[in-house]
Amino acid sequence: MSARRKMGTEVVVVGGGIVGCAAAYYLARRVVKVALVEKSVIGGEASGRNGGGVRAQCRDRRERPLAMASIKLWEGLEKELGFDVEYVQGGNIRMATNEERMADLRREGEEELADGLMVEMWDRDELRRRAPYLSDVFIGAKYCPKDGTANPILASRAFGWAARRLGATLFTHSEAVGIAVQAGQVTSVMARDKEGELVIEAPWVIHAGGPWTPQLSRTLGIQVPIEPARSTIAVTQRMPPLFKEFISSHDLAVYARQAREGHVHIGGVGAPAGTFDQEVPAATIERLARGAAQMLPALRGANFLRTWSGTLEVTPDKVPIIDPLDGIKGYILASGFSGHGFCLGPIAGKLLSELIVDGAPSLPLHEFRLSRFAEPAMQEQTT
Amino acid sequence: MVIPEQVEVAVVGAGPGGLSAALAATQAGTQVTLIDGYRRPGGQYFRQAAAELRASRPMRHQREGQALWGKVSAAGVRFLPETVVWGAFEGNLLALHGPQGSRYLEAKAIILATGAFDRPVAFPGWTLPGVMTAGAAQALLKQQRILAGRRILLAGTGPLQIVLAAELTRAGANVVAVLEGNRFFAKAVRHAPALWGQWERLAEGLSSRLTLLRQGVSYRPGWGIVAAHGTDQVESVTIARLDPEWRHVPGSEERLACDTLCLGYGFIPSNTLSRLLGAKQEWRPELGGGVPLRDDHMRTSVPTVFALGDGAGIGGGPLAMLEGQIAGIAAAAQAGHGAAEAERAIWRLAPALERERRFQRMYAALFTPGTGLYEWSRDDTILCRCEEVTQADIRRAIPLGGDSANEVKAIVRCGMGDCQGRMCGHLVAHCIAKETGRPVAEVGLFRPRPPVFPVPVVALGQRVEENVSGAVAGAGQQ
Numbered sequence: 024m025s026a027r028r029k030m031g032t033e034v035v036v037v038g039g040g041i042v043g044c045a046a047a048y049y050l051a052r053r054v055v056k057v058a059l060v061e062k063s064v065i066g067g068e069a070s071g072r073n074g075g076g077v078r079a080q081c082r083d084r085r086e087r088p089l090a091m092a093s094i095k096l097w098e099g100l101e102k103e104l105g106f107d108v109e110y111v112q113g114g115n116i117r118m119a120t121n122e123e124r125m126a127d128l129r130r131e132g133e134e135e136l137a138d139g140l141m142v143e144m145w146d147r148d149e150l151r152r153r154a155p156y157l158s159d160v161f162i163g164a165k166y167c168p169k170d171g172t173a174n175p176i177l178a179s180r181a182f183g184w185a186a187r188r189l190g191a192t193l194f195t196h197s198e199a200v201g202i203a204v205q206a207g208q209v210t211s212v213m214a215r216d217k218e219g220e221l222v223i224e225a226p227w228v229i230h231a232g233g234p235w236t237p238q239l240s241r242t243l244g245i246q247v248p249i250e251p252a253r254s255t256i257a258v259t260q261r262m263p264p265l266f267k268e269f270i271s272s273h274d275l276a277v278y279a280r281q282a283r284e285g286h287v288h289i290g291g292v293g294a295p296a297g298t299f300d301q302e303v304p305a306a307t308i309e310r311l312a313r314g315a316a317q318m319l320p321a322l323r324g325a326n327f328l329r330t331w332s333g334t335l336e337v338t339p340d341k342v343p344i345i346d347p348l349d350g351i352k353g354y355i356l357a358s359g360f361s362g363h364g365f366c367l368g369p370i371a372g373k374l375l376s377e378l379i380v381d382g383a384p385s386l387p388l389h390e391f392r393l394s395r396f397a398e399p400a401m402q403e404q405t406t
Numbered sequence: 407m408v409i410p411e412q413v414e415v416a417v418v419g420a421g422p423g424g425l426s427a428a429l430a431a432t433q434a435g436t437q438v439t440l441i442d443g444y445r446r447p448g449g450q451y452f453r454q455a456a457a458e459l460r461a462s463r464p465m466r467h468q469r470e471g472q473a474l475w476g477k478v479s480a481a482g483v484r485f486l487p488e489t490v491v492w493g494a495f496e497g498n499l500l501a502l503h504g505p506q507g508s509r510y511l512e513a514k515a516i517i518l519a520t521g522a523f524d525r526p527v528a529f530p531g532w533t534l535p536g537v538m539t540a541g542a543a544q545a546l547l548k549q550q551r552i553l554a555g556r557r558i559l560l561a562g563t564g565p566l567q568i569v570l571a572a573e574l575t576r577a578g579a580n581v582v583a584v585l586e587g588n589r590f591f592a593k594a595v596r597h598a599p600a601l602w603g604q605w606e607r608l609a610e611g612l613s614s615r616l617t618l619l620r621q622g623v624s625y626r627p628g629w630g631i632v633a634a635h636g637t638d639q640v641e642s643v644t645i646a647r648l649d650p651e652w653r654h655v656p657g658s659e660e661r662l663a664c665d666t667l668c669l670g671y672g673f674i675p676s677n678t679l680s681r682l683l684g685a686k687q688e689w690r691p692e693l694g695g696g697v698p699l700r701d702d703h704m705r706t707s708v709p710t711v712f713a714l715g716d717g718a719g720i721g722g723g724p725l726a727m728l729e730g731q732i733a734g735i736a737a738a739a740q741a742g743h744g745a746a747e748a749e750r751a752i753w754r755l756a757p758a759l760e761r762e763r764r765f766q767r768m769y770a771a772l773f774t775p776g777t778g779l780y781e782w783s784r785d786d787t788i789l790c791r792c793e794e795v796t797q798a799d800i801r802r803a804i805p806l807g808g809d810s811a812n813e814v815k816a817i818v819r820c821g822m823g824d825c826q827g828r829m830c831g832h833l834v835a836h837c838i839a840k841e842t843g844r845p846v847a848e849v850g851l852f853r854p855r856p857p858v859f860p861v862p863v864v865a866l867g868q869r870v871e872e873n874v875s876g877a878v879a880g881a882g883q884q
Contacts, residue, residue: 064807064809064813065807067813067816071816176816176817177817180806180807180816180817183807184806184807195807195809259863260824260860261824284793284819286822302495302496303855303856304495304496305408305493305495305499305501305510305856306408308493308501308856308857308866309408309866312863312864312865312866313866315863316863316864322863323863323864324862324864325862325863326860326861326862326863327857327860327861327862327863327866328824328826328857328860329822329826329855329857330855330856330857331855
């Protein structure tokens with residue numbers, strides 16, 4: 024148990040979620056030596072336990088260019104990675120049950136069109152015509168045809184598998200416990216697994232630890248305002264094909280995707296922030312069932328077959344932190360994706376690889392700095 | 407949001423153990439709610455004929471069951487039939503679904519008498535129609551008076567096979583042969599003392615064996631299945647001799663014609679509810695697999711949760727009934743009734759319990775399947791029937807990071823289907839264990855999550871209309 028192993032590499036990625044694995048993949052593709060340490064399994068947390076939506080619409084304006092660029096990557100991902108990740112560009116429908124919501128969607132739609140994202144506003148009749156499977160509580164919707172869905176379990180893992188195939192070293196069941204810094208420069212990462220301690224020396228560390236990020240960054244004296252939160256999904260038995268879009272309603276707090284095998288995945292019910300607990304309480308299952316039956320009449324004849332919970336991480340403004348910190352050379356934070364990491368994972372990984380290899384990313388990242396939370400306007404919300 | 411009904415003692419499962427527990431807890435002064443998925447109490451052991459067939463003469467176990475049920479119902483136990491417990495949550499909360507829809511019970515004490523299910527065995531052709539578990543053939547016979555087939559081959563281990571073969575023969579079936587995986591005669595001598603006092607069992611076994619002898623049914627210890635053949639239906643089965651670890655002995659194959667193959671390779675404890683409630687488990691192959699840790703009062707590591715019978719370790723009906731009496735008394739004491747007498751009552755049952763435990767140990771020593779049983783599948787054999795996942799698929803997932811049953815499930819979907827992993831759970835775990843050279847206990851089983859039975863969405867989302875307006879009122883929130 025006391026064995027201490029040592030190795031050297033060019034980049035250490037902490038965290039084997041989709042962001043970390045995508046970073047490892049894009050770095051390996053550019054012939055950078057990468058080692059990734061993951062406390063459990065690849066894609067085992069929020070990356071593999073989410074609704075499987077890949078959307079650019081209904082996003083914070085700062086995230087929108089990233090989401091749009093990420094979808095371009097998603098379109099070629101299966102070919103790129105060599106794994107079937109069940110990606111379908113089936114569109115995304117955000118429904119409204121009331122006029123205020125419709126007005127919000129309309130405003131958002133105008134902004135999206137201005138930013139080059141193709142969306143359509145649907146009134147009640149158009150919604151009936153285009154999505155007859157939805158219940159009549161909805162008075163309209165915004166639709167984005169380029170959005171889609173994928174299988175989160177497979178897509179997140181596929182980045183890990185592809186990275187490994189390109190020569191990246193993946194250490195699973197291996198928890199990063201420390202990051203060493205000398206003279207303002209990252210020098211190594213310490214990890215612990217069941218065989219003992221592992222020291223990986225490298226001049227670069229990408230810290231993509233999701234909700235577990237703050238505890239490690241704190242050892243460097245860096246406070247990251249990230250809270251864990253629970254998200255639960257319920258899955259029905261196999262149903263005949265009902266819909267190919269990702270559908271959601273904020274009014275009913277519910278979203279759904281029908282997976283390739285026919286199971287309908289229902290999500291949208293969270294837990295109070297601050298919990299790492301991954302139980303599935305009875306009340307959550309009830310609320311998901313209620314939302315499902317309200318949204319999709321066809322599910323009134325279906326059974327729930329499975330449920331699961333995952334832990335995602337939330338920043339105060341629900342926008343990620345992607346930041347090569349000024350204070351510590353070689354240390355890049357990439358965390359706080361606030362439930363948006365699945366869609367953004369590929370582009371985040373690619374931009375991280377560009378930061379290291381090219382010295383500058385192909386899309387600006389200044390909106391995602393950690394320091395935005397320290398600015399006076401934000402301070403009250405973060406403390 | 408979820409408003410449970412408060413109850414004193416909830417007993418899940420109305421087989422012999424659950425009925426005994428319900429009776430004992432009621433006699434100790436508690437109010438008991440007894441829940442079972444079937445219409446009539448009794449479980450598999452006391453399984454009753456369907457109402458339409460009541461005119462026919464009940465079998466011995468059916469008469470015993472009727473007598474016990476008579477006492478339970480006279481004692482005033484509330485019985486919820488056709489009701490599944492689809493979830494168990496922190497705080498002794500049980501989620502039920504039955505004819506009255508969905509409801510929740512919050513119990514001062516929970517007694518889990520969930521029983522067991524037949525151990526699935528995968529080999530080429532095991533998914534053909536006509537291949538069934540011995541339990542299914544027995545249920546058809548007991549409940550519906552239906553013969554599973556005309557020419558029936560029985561394969562498995564244990565005396566239940568002989569009993570079933572005799573029942574089938576008496577009912578008019580042609581039993582082609584009975585294959586017994588273990589060669590237990592030599593070992594049996596050592597365990598003879600455990601049989602002292604088990605006169606009913608010996609008599610039943612002997613009478614069954616005599617029936618088979620009279621009918622000329624061949625009984626073959628040390629034989630097992632290689633493959634079932636047929637196009638739409640089993641037409642023949644290749645069998646082979648087994649070595650002591652239950653691997654096929656090459657060159658010993660024979661082919662037998664039949665239209666039905668009944669598999670009786672023992673049972674797997676139904677432990678999902680005790681796992682959901684957080685009761686610590688241990689891996690005990692001789693007890694059928696994963697079982698909850700218990701003290702002398704049948705109390706699990708969760709103080710208000712008791713487990714008994716086959717669901718806590720395969721031991722059969724008589725042991726379940728004794729454990730049920732103890733659990734009933736202990737759960738009543740937990741709920742605040744008869745605590746003073748409980749210790750003495752349990753102490754009085756100790757000798758009978760020890761006698762049954764001795765029998766259980768003997769049974770396990772003679773009739774636990776060898777580990778070679780899990781090597782009867784080939785790469786193209788389906789292990790997960792619901793999602794049609796083959797052994798090759800599972801082996802492919804291992805180098806991709808599939809180091810546990812859960813992770814393999816995530817990668818290739820085995821266990822994600824309608825049976826929720828009941829059928830393939832042990833098959834997948836053993837396959838990974840064999841492939842990686844790690845113990846099954848370390849590979850683990852699929853993690854149970856509610857619902858543990860499929861539950862209708864509408865049964866949960868009942869107050870739909872009311873909630874739509876409620877949600878609209880809060881529309882401004884994101």
